Amino acid sequence: MITISEMNKWYGDFHVLKDINLEVGEGEKIVICGPSGSGKSTLIRCLNRLEVHQNGLIAIGGIELDDNTKNLQRVRRDVGMVFQDFNLFPHLTILENLTLAPQWVKGEPKAVSEEQAMKILKRVAIADQAYKFPSLLSGGQQQRVAIARALCMNPKVMLFDEPTSALDPEMVKEVLEVMVSLAEEGMTMLCVTHEMGFAKQVADRIVFMDEGRIVEEAGPEEFFSNPKSERSKEFLAQILH
């Protein structure tokens, strides 16, 4: 599904991502973790080219990401993204937020896209807010709308960039629940997060990054009980207390 090989990225002189190699199969759930500044967000943002990598290869569903905008748009249609700050469109209602892309990018008729949007809103349990504007919703609700918005495009892969980091603690659970149910349905997911409980529960593999490198890649059980590198041991000690 996703292939990254020998990928490097620089911000000016700063080498953010170093020789990244990663294979993600269909239906796999990957949790990317690591200390801040380790390049994990940048990595996930490279996957739909919100950040441009300088060399190496990234291919999604067999399409390589390069300057070809046609290919890029095809990839972006199939790759849903959820941001830390939700980034809902404040000038549109919840329902319009959900139907905008299906209508304009996929050319779905209004009625079809609205029906699907309502179905998905029910799934994330906020169908009753459909006609409100985003600013009236709580953070947790907004993030669930953001997930729903991505799902409305029927993506094959979902990318999560620290989806719970901007939330008040009591709202983290409702968002994680949606993500768990999504994982259970077999969605291919890449998730940058500090929620280690979530990682234990759903991840097929954990990718640990430090200073722009993938330091360790292991199943959750192995990673949490028997981390190999010194860096991951330190990190786990800090995060799990």
Place this chain on the structure above:
Amino acid sequence: MRVTKNPDKRKLPTVVAVVKWSKENLFSSTLNTIASLTIIFLILKGLGPLFKWLFVDSVWEGTATTCRSSSGACLVFLKEKFVFILFGFYPRELLWRPIVSLILFIGMLWWSKEPRRWSKRLLWRWVKLLALIALLLKGGLLGFESVDTQKIGGLPLTLILAFFGMIFSYPLGIILALARSGNLFILRNLAICYIELVRGVPMISLLFMASVLFPLFAPEGLVLPKLLRAQVAIIIFMSAYMAEVVRAGLSSIPKGQYEAADALGFSYWQKMRLVILPQALKAVIPPTVNTAIGMFKDTSLVVIIALSDLLMTTKTSLKEPKWLGFSTEAYLFVACIYFIFCFSMSCYSRRLEKEFSSRRKG
């Protein structure tokens, strides 16, 4: 104003309410009392003579000679000249045509002010209306007697220049702003050159270029009416300013909005049209209207290339030997007209802002 929100106080008899309101708003503290009294005193002192001049000593009937013997405002002058000030040299026997045009135009503006009426159909209605107005003003078709464009003057001319200036420079400004904040090297630099060059020269020089230089360099046989050339100069000038206003709006939109739109697979134009511009343009309604008001008044600069707009007709009416020296009356009158239009624009912008922000709150 806050007082009226309280239901208890609304029931008070007027006099008591006024006293209560003044106590709360004008004399709430020593400093406030001093300030209020001083300002009220100054206003009375200033407005008193104006009131006397305009209403008590003013001359309503008679001739220029009667006016000269009085110390008040000469309203006889306005009575005699206001048709000329409003409509310039337009043939008197055809005067109904600009009058009807004016009524239709203002009526249509009034009708279009509700955002809920904005649609493609409204756009078509406008196109039809403008065609009708063009026919009425210019004539030459369907049995309407033709009128030289040079003869169109006064308020209709000012409104034509301002209206077309605004509706063309707004989209042009948006395109320039997009080019300037985009990442296509040539387009970006062209937009920067255009904006900086146009902003760097006074509008008067653009108008001169349009009226003097253009005919020199234009291909032979191409003769554009002066009105059209001035109009183009105004659009060129105004679009540079609009571009900067829109650009400010574009950069006020958080990066996350661009990224969210990108991530959903929108093309550049879809992203701009559906996500970014609706937010950006709303955010800059006040500076947009500010620019529009400035431009409305700047149209009076066409005086210098001898188009007879509202200000020019006012000046011309003062040149008649009989009426020499009544400039205060004339300019006060024309100032009132400008004020009515500019103030309406400013009120309307406040209403639009309120409407858009309340809509967002559901």
